[in-house]
Amino acid sequence: MEMVRNTSKNIKTPLLSGSLVFLIAAIAEIILGIFKIYADSKELEEHWVNAIPFPPGIFPALSIFIIGLVWLAGYFVCIRGQDAKGYLLVGTVIALGFILLFILILLTDVFNAYALKLEDYEDWTVLASLRWIIFLSPIPIFFAIKYRGFTFPGRRREHIKAK
Amino acid sequence: MAIKTKNVKDISKGSKISINIALAGNPNTGKSTVFNALTGLKQKIGNWPGVTVEKKEGKRRFNNFELSITDLPGTYSLSASSIDEQIARDFIVHDTPEVVVQIVDASNLERNLYLTTMLKELGARVVIALNMMDLLEKDGSSINVQKLSTEIGIPIVPMIANKKIGIDDLENAIESVYQEDQKPMKIRYSKEIEETLLKIQNILVTIPSIPTNFNLRWLAIQILQNNTEIPTLLERWSVKDTNIGELTSFGKEDYEAEIIDSKYDYISKITSKVWKKGETNVTRSDLIDQVVTHKWLGIPIFLLVMWGSFQFVFAVSVPFMELIDMFFGWLAGLLVDNIQIEWLGSLLGDGIVGGLGAVLIFVPPIFTMFFILSILEDSGYLARAAFVMDKLMVKFGLHGHSFIPMLLGFGCNVPAIMSTRSLKDKKDRMITILINPFMSCGARMPVFILFAGLFFGASAGTVIFALYILGIVVAILTAILLRKTFFKGKSAPFIMELPQYHTPKLKSATIAMWDKGKMYLKKAGTIILIGVMFVWFLAAMPFGGVEYGGPDTWLAAVGTFFEPIFRPLGFDWRIVVALIVGFIAKELVIGSLGTIVGGSGSEEGIKSAILADGGFYALNSLSLMVFTLLYVPCAAVVGVMKKETGSWRWTIFSIVYSTVIAWLFAFAVFQIGSLLGFGL
Incomplete structure (x- = not known):
């Protein structure tokens, strides 16, 4: 029980900070995504559309939102004095999975544009495929390194002992 | 169950002897993985219960033997309740494989041994492939394999099938089990049940159409447990309707519950002697499941x-x-x-x-x-x-x-x-x-x-x-x-x-x-x-x-x-x-x-x-x-x-x-x- 309390205390603040950053980013991306759809459909002046630095999307934003929710749920579990390591682990794994996925999509787009020189990619720039979650990657990477004791198999007990 | 009599002398002559082997076990214990490792085939495997829904056959030559291996769908017991379980049960009971290899998930010993008791009561020659030993060790738990083998009277081979560890030992164990006789397991039930079982067996003995080498005690237990397949089985042997009616009248739900309890008591006594639980109560899977099966976050x-x-x-x-x-x-x-x-x-x-x-x-x-x-x-x-x-x-x-x-x-x-x-x-x-x-x-x-x-x-x-x-x-x-x-x-x-x-x-x-x-x-x-x-x-x-x-x-x-x-x-x-x-x-x-x-x-x-x-x-x-x-x-x-x-x-x-x-x-x-x- 003492061990659970110590671990919960250790991850409480990171869980809350990570979740808030992700949730705020997700809400911002959703709002800007809706604005972009509106701007495209109403053919607003280009500088309005260009004012959005990186392309927002509803589904990528929802992925950030759900990761944020997982960490936030973990925070509340911590507050109740229960073991929330699973929340940190699952949120981090999903976040890293999606970061890798969007990097892969970016690389594929680079290949399609510059190696295959596809027609659809004539006006494409790297900025068009830079998803918001890529900029948030330091958070899950930090979690994965800092808490690798229980985010990777076989190290859990050593980590707990170190505490 | 009728076990075919083998002639051990034939082995020394150098001719290939065919052994029919059934791979049985609870769902998701790695049966198809063992099957693939033994036969070199590529039967579909997956990490969820119910991957195999029909039996698959393959062959393997080993020393003087030709092993005919049948991979069965997973089943928790021989009282089948779904089509895939019926396929497994029918093969074991009616096709009489000479050796049954039961694949047991080492990290879930107690539940897996329930099927073992049924197989042994039936009189099958059983080898236990104690699979997923790596998961058991990761969990910090341990099993005294030698002691477990002595307690239940079955050879046990520790394995990690997906890494092909233990396959050679399993083949050797199959060979030795084939050449020896294993006595059917006899779990002692309450006095009332034992007396009723005896009465049923006495009736069964008088029915000439039942194969003489079939295990009558097992059949009596099934009748007592109200196994719904029993009337069909008896009809298959052309047993008269009056006899079927008399036999099935012995079945009671209370008996069924008592028989199951007795089996689990027997298993608990054994596992308490051979299984040592690890220090860690919560596994990594538990941690992940806490979130991915969460009532709000899961979907x-x-x-x-x-x-x-x-x-x-x-x-x-x-x-x-x-x-x-x-x-x-x-x-x-x-x-x-x-x-x-x-x-x-x-x-x-x-x-x-x-x-x-x-x-x-x-x-x-x-x-x-x-x-x-x-x-x-x-x-x-x-x-x-x-x-x-x-x-x-x-x-x-x-x-x-x-x-x-x-x-x-x-x-x-x-x-x-x-x-x-x-x-x-x-x-x-x-x-x-x-x-x-x-x-x-x-x-x-x-x-x-x-x-x-x-x-x-x-x-x-x-x-x-x-x-x-x-x-x-x-x-x-x-x-x-x-x-x-x-x-x-x-x-x-x-x-x-x-x-x-x-x-x-x-x-x-x-x-x-x-x-x-x-x-x-x-x-x-x-x-x-x-x-x-x-x-x-x-x-x-x-x-x-x-x-x-x-x-x-x-x-x-x-x-x-x-x-x-x-x-x-x-x-x-x-x-x-x-x-x-x-x-x-x-x-x-x-x-x-x-x-x-x-x-x-x-x-x-x-x-x-x-x-x-x-x-x-x-x-x-x-x-x-x-x-x-x-x-x-x-x-x-x-x-x-x-x-x-x-x-x-x-x-x-x-x-x-x-x-x-x-x-x-x-x-x-x-x-x-x-x-x-x-x-x-």
């Missing part, structure tokens, strides 16, 4: 995983599709430019290369999707998806376990429908079979990729994801309808063991991807090739004077005959023909369109031809995608549906119902879209 996480999977499929496959596209474009150009005979050039260029190219271009996304499904299966997440969806499924009159066949339907509906054999309740099973065709199989994906890519640009991935969700929604609505009409009653309670998470293995995922994907390639070389040639023939007939694929061809005659039915959906005769031919195999929808509209076999060519055609636009493309998603499944699915439901009535119902539903949804999409101004 959003599942949807996120599915959406991410689809994005991955497109990200990986697009460059490969482009390369295949370039190749077929080059090949078609080469043929058309260099073949002087016009009709032959048309057959090869428009017909074969056009049709096959249009199908083969979609090999990368289909293979990638199979790869992702295999990764999800192997990791253990698929079982969680079923668990998470259970609550929702029950609300819709479905069963949590139904979700696995539904997910497998994303690959191919044929194995998905077969996997419903693990459902215990017949009504649950029928509903799951009938809704499965609404799960969009891989063969329908080319239609989505082509038209979503063509008319929905950057939102193509989301449009396709929405189509898959629509398939699930229609399946659920159909389930509600069926539950409230033809299959009234409550769904059976959902009990499913959640396997430990494994790190997915690249090799097994690649093998699984190839096994599933090669069907697609095989079809391309056979049925699709014939199909596109047939479409080409109709599109070129009558010879002389008609424009290929034009309005005066035989193909147009067929299409225009049915066109009025489909006109409210925005389809012209060419789409109608493609959809009709798509009944043979869904890949033929695109194959036929490739042949009809032209485009020199390349995707870009077909796209340009479609765009230039004027008969295709965003709204009727969406309507076409919805219709393709929901309409009658392919001929192979219809065949397996007839086999698994055992009824033409329900098979025809499925064909008619799905086509009507498809028409209604496509009609709604097209007409509402037109009213909103999204038409031409």
Whole structure:
């Protein structure tokens, strides 16, 4: 029980900070995504559309939102004095999975544009495929390194002992 | 159980002696992995209960023996309650294998030993393959294997089957068990039960038609436990009805409960001596399950995983599709430019290369999707998806376990429908079979990729994801309808063991991807090739004077005959023909369109031809995608549906119902879209 309390205390603040950053980013991306759809459909002046630095999307934003929710749920579990390591682990794994996925999509787009020189990619720039979650990657990477004791198999007990 | 008498002397003569071996065990203990390791075959494996639903056979030569190995579906006991469990039970009881290898999950010893007690009571020669020893050690637990073996009187081989550790020892153990006699296990029950068992055995002895070497005590226990299969078994031996009535009157529910309790008492006594629990109470799987099976987070996480999977499929496959596209474009150009005979050039260029190219271009996304499904299966997440969806499924009159066949339907509906054999309740099973065709199989994906890519640009991935969700929604609505009409009653309670998470293995995922994907390639070389040639023939007939694929061809005659039915959906005769031919195999929808509209076999060519055609636009493309998603499944699915439901009535119902539903949804999409101004 003492061990659970110590671990919960250790991850409480990171869980809350990570979740808030992700949730705020997700809400911002959703709002800007809706604005972009509106701007495209109403053919607003280009500088309005260009004012959005990186392309927002509803589904990528929802992925950030759900990761944020997982960490936030973990925070509340911590507050109740229960073991929330699973929340940190699952949120981090999903976040890293999606970061890798969007990097892969970016690389594929680079290949399609510059190696295959596809027609659809004539006006494409790297900025068009830079998803918001890529900029948030330091958070899950930090979690994965800092808490690798229980985010990777076989190290859990050593980590707990170190505490 | 009748055990064949072997002549050990024969072994010394050097002749090959055949041993029939059954691989039995609880679901998801690694039976198929052991089977593959022993036989060198590639039977499908997966990290969820119910992967194997029929028995598979393989052979292996070992010393002077030829091992005939049968991989059985998983079963928790010999009192079968689902079709796959019946297959396992019947093989063990009636086909009398000479050795039963029971694969036991070392991390779940107590529950697995329940089947052991049944096998030993039956009198089978048993070897225990104590699998997944690595998971046991990771958990910090341990088993005194030697002591366990002595206690239950069965040779035990510790194994890690997926790393092929312990396979040689298992073969040696099979050999030695075959050459020795094992006495049936005799668990002592209460005095009352023992006396009743004796009475039953005394009656059984007087019935001459029961095979003399059958274990009468086991039979008596089954009678006492009210095993519903016993009257059938006795009838098979031509036992008189009066005797059957007398025997079955001994059965009582109380006896059944007491016998089960006695078995578990016996097992508990043994495990308390040999099993040492690890220090860690919470495993990594428990930690993950706390979140992925969470009542609020579980479903959003599942949807996120599915959406991410689809994005991955497109990200990986697009460059490969482009390369295949370039190749077929080059090949078609080469043929058309260099073949002087016009009709032959048309057959090869428009017909074969056009049709096959249009199908083969979609090999990368289909293979990638199979790869992702295999990764999800192997990791253990698929079982969680079923668990998470259970609550929702029950609300819709479905069963949590139904979700696995539904997910497998994303690959191919044929194995998905077969996997419903693990459902215990017949009504649950029928509903799951009938809704499965609404799960969009891989063969329908080319239609989505082509038209979503063509008319929905950057939102193509989301449009396709929405189509898959629509398939699930229609399946659920159909389930509600069926539950409230033809299959009234409550769904059976959902009990499913959640396997430990494994790190997915690249090799097994690649093998699984190839096994599933090669069907697609095989079809391309056979049925699709014939199909596109047939479409080409109709599109070129009558010879002389008609424009290929034009309005005066035989193909147009067929299409225009049915066109009025489909006109409210925005389809012209060419789409109608493609959809009709798509009944043979869904890949033929695109194959036929490739042949009809032209485009020199390349995707870009077909796209340009479609765009230039004027008969295709965003709204009727969406309507076409919805219709393709929901309409009658392919001929192979219809065949397996007839086999698994055992009824033409329900098979025809499925064909008619799905086509009507498809028409209604496509009609709604097209007409509402037109009213909103999204038409031409």
